[in-house]
Amino acid sequence: xxxxxxxxxxLVIGTGKKITLECSQTMGHDKMxxxxxxxGMELHxxxxxxxxxxxxxxxxxxxxxxxxxxxxxxxxTLESARPSHTSQYLCASSDGTExxxxxxxxxxxx
Amino acid sequence: ELKVEQNPLFLxxxxxxxxxxxxNYSTTSxxxxxxxxxxxxxxxxLFVLLSNGAVKQEGRLMASLxxxxxxxxxxxxxxxxxxxxxxxxxxxxxxxxxxxxxIFGTGTLLAVxx
Numbered sequence: 001x002x003x004x005x006x007x008x009x010x011l012v013i014g015t016g017k018k019i020t021l022e023c024s025q026t027m028g029h030d031k032m033x034x035x036x037x038x039x040g041m042e043l044h045x046x047x048x049x050x051x052x053x054x055x056x057x058x059x060x061x062x063x064x065x066x067x068x069x070x071x072x073x074x075x076x077t078l079e080s081a082r083p084s085h086t087s088q089y090l091c092a093s094s095d096g097t098e099x100x101x102x103x104x105x106x107x108x109x110x
Numbered sequence: 111e112l113k114v115e116q117n118p119l120f121l122x123x124x125x126x127x128x129x130x131x132x133x134n135y136s137t138t139s140x141x142x143x144x145x146x147x148x149x150x151x152x153x154x155x156l157f158v159l160l161s162n163g164a165v166k167q168e169g170r171l172m173a174s175l176x177x178x179x180x181x182x183x184x185x186x187x188x189x190x191x192x193x194x195x196x197x198x199x200x201x202x203x204x205x206x207x208x209x210x211x212x213i214f215g216t217g218t219l220l221a222v223x224x
Contacts, residue, residue: 031210031212033212035214039150040149040196040219041217042198042214042215042216042217043153043198043200043214043217045211045212045213045214048211048212050210058211059111059211059213090152090153092153092212094202094212096140096210097141097158097160098143098155098158099143099155099200099202099212100155101145101152101153101154101155102152103151103152104151104152106150
């Protein structure tokens with residue numbers, strides 16, 4: 001059973017608001033990832049981290065930012081939400097052998 | 111740049127039939143993953159393939175890896191309706207130094223018809 005948690009599961013928010021999507025894992029994994037996925041579509045890597053204070057942008061340009069101050073925590077922040085940010089956001093962590101996913105956050109910006 | 115391609119993108123098959131999903135990737139990889147995703151859900155890990163020639167089986171699904179051809183297959187035997195889902199392969203590729211990124215294929219939507 002994977003111990004990786006995302007909150008909130010669902011979020012509806014107005015345009016221009018600042019939001020933070022939380023992702024935490026208790027497995028001590030160094031590698032963590034954020035993916036964006038529209039319904040029925042592929043996963044796009046938007047951010048990844050291979051350890052504390054180490055973050056990189058993924059292949060899909062994103063207006064979000066991330067931080068990795070603690071091993072177990074990898075939050076994603078949108079400073080000013082827009083309707084184009086409406087999507088599902090999936091967080092994953094890996095020990096280099098297997099990658100586990102959280103339940104996802106379904107974000108709707110109105 | 112690491113690219114991962116799956117085919118087919120959509121597969122409609124009858125119960126009891128066999129079929130194979132293909133996953134091709136563009137650079138040297140440390141490992142390859144197969145995931146299942148049900149509508150509106152997160153991803154469930156199916157297989158992790160770590161070396162050339164690796165074969166893993168779970169129920170009606172069998173995955174294999176050929177690192178020389180940069181190809182993995184997911185074979186479905188005697189499909190049942192419960193296997194209907196989207197299947198993704200993902201590759202952890204090493205390039206630009208020690209950095210590994212986990213990149214996903216386009217996904218294959220499998221619909222098993224009674």
